Amino acid sequence: MTKKVLVAMSGGVDSSTAAFLLKQRGFEVVGATLKLWHPAEDKRRPGGCCSIDDISDARRVCHFIGIKHYVLNYEKAFKETVVKDFVEEYLAGRTPNPCIVCNEKIKFNMLLAKMRAVGFDCLATGHYARIGRAGGKFILKKGMDEAKDQSYVLYRLGQAELSSLLFPLGDYTKKEIRRIAIENKLPSAEKPESQEICFVDKDYGDFIRNYAGGGRKALKPGPIIDAQGKVLGRHKGIAFYTVGQRSGLNLSLPQAVYVTKIDPANNTLHVAGREGAYSKKALVDSLCWVSGKQPRLPMECLTKIRRLHPEALSVISKAGSKIEVSFKTPQHAVTPGQAAVFYKSGKVIGGGVISS
DSSP states (O other): OOOEEEEEOOSSHHHHHHHHHHHHTTOEEEEEEEEOOOOTTOTTOSOOTTOHHHHHHHHHHHHHHTOEEEEEEOHHHHIIIIIHHHHHHHHTTOOOOHHHHHIIIIIIIIIHHHHHHTTOSEEEOOOSEEEEEETTEEEEEEOSOTTTOOGGGGTTOOHHHHTTEEOTTTTSOHHHHHHHHHHTTOTTTTOOOOOSSTTOOSOHHHHHHHHHOTTOGGGSOEEEEOTTOOEEEEESOGGGOOTTOOTTOOOOOSSOOEEEEEETTTTEEEEEOGGGGEEEEEEEEEEEETTSSOOOSSEEEEEESSTTSOOEEEEEEEETTEEEEEEEEEEEOOOTTSEEEEEETTEEEEEEEEOO
16 A cells, blocks of 8 residues: 655755655655744745745645645744744753754644644655664664754654654755756755744844843843953843854953853853863753663763764763763863754764753
């Protein structure tokens, strides 16, 4: 029996080519585009995440390859989960990753549930990652293209989700996918990459200020202090900074300094020279394990602390309800709110949110 696959289509080249490849392989394919963020009052933006133009692009691709296309309106859920988390995390002095929250709450929760409810066998996306089997368990592996690998933002996937997912692009490089799209004249073949934070125009600070209003403590100026407690200057609001940040501090000093800690309780930024911005340890909570079970600890593995940060050799061990990550070499800008994702032999073991 031919498998029925629902493909999440953003209108970009990756998801379009994923749908095309699955159709070529004989699957019964249907495209679905999520309407997530397109505030009518925001006149500066031609469109937000899955904007009207993106929806039209996805529809054209589906028509071109001969499959049905549907639009699902998840704007309310997106605003109440992804956008709210994004703003509240910055107000709390942390730096969130909205793509991870969107994957967990929207794509691999609501959309996966919808896929099952309407009788499809699998959900497919244009992520560069791979799914395998080992020891009777599903495993999440890095994509073949190291530069494009997106397994970092998928670490919250467990056995229930992986059993119903397809990642058709995992064995390809981005260059190969673009070539396939061009050779087969897909309407989105030449479309440029989407921006990193799909619902923010240019300045995330403006977005937070407009969304939260001006009365929040984290949006008010406060002191910038060094390791000795000396006040060096004033910041414009802790929500507008992240650990490791160097620019925008407006300090006249003989050497560059970096944000090393954000203290929301005292509305204070702590700064230090470059060496002070390195950390040998991190604590991680809100843990997820791909296998569904915590591995035997302590364990040596590779840890990635941001999507574009190189993996670092480390040992992870229990620290109460959290995991302590001990890096073999100190890492620059270990940032609360970002994910720490653990890898072994190219596989995602699990991960969590850096708390300190």
